[in-house]
Amino acid sequence: MKTSSLLSLWVAPFLLLPALTAAAPDAGVFDALHRFHGHRCGGSILGARLGAAARSALGDEVSKGKVRAVYYATGCPLDGIQVTTGSTLGNGTIEVKDRKEMRLRLSVEGVRGAVEARPTELALALGSESKVLTKKAKGLPQGSPERAELEARVAEIFARLETAPDGEVVLTTLVR
Numbered sequence: 001m002k003t004s005s006l007l008s009l010w011v012a013p014f015l016l017l018p019a020l021t022a023a024a025p026d027a028g029v030f031d032a033l034h035r036f037h038g039h040r041c042g043g044s045i046l047g048a049r050l051g052a053a054a055r056s057a058l059g060d061e062v063s064k065g066k067v068r069a070v071y072y073a074t075g076c077p078l079d080g081i082q083v084t085t086g087s088t089l090g091n092g093t094i095e096v097k098d099r100k101e102m103r104l105r106l107s108v109e110g111v112r113g114a115v116e117a118r119p120t121e122l123a124l125a126l127g128s129e130s131k132v133l134t135k136k137a138k139g140l141p142q143g144s145p146e147r148a149e150l151e152a153r154v155a156e157i158f159a160r161l162e163t164a165p166d167g168e169v170v171l172t173t174l175v176r
């Protein structure tokens, strides 16, 4: 197979703009993720955003071969990544290297180069806040106004993480 390259994207960086301004995945993706993952959480949502942004940054290259993923941590984001990249443990196209880094590398078999995606500072902050508030809410009596208030704030954070434009929540770079 002829090896093509993502190099053309480096010499024409404006081509990346559509990926950077790409819209968030639609609500159906997050519903599927929720069912697959078993709960709604910031980590799985962020994983889905990393996967979707990285895949869209690969552009048309995804049609040239198998999409392969490497994720440099474990945990909830892995499920989101599998849902939006199609690289799964089942089909053998995702590799996990646990370096405690929320970093996804996505490439296409036979195509030189890769795309890396990481969460922005804002996304990390929202993810942490949702985790803290969820824990706090669980310590309060069910049905109490205090708990409802915290749960509403968590729901707001999840909605923001799901719907923010890619550029707000994901940093995408091309690597050799």
Ligand SMILES: [Zn+2]
Pocket (backbone or CB within 6 Å): 037, 039, 040, 041, 042, 043, 044, 076
């Ligand atoms: Zn989770």
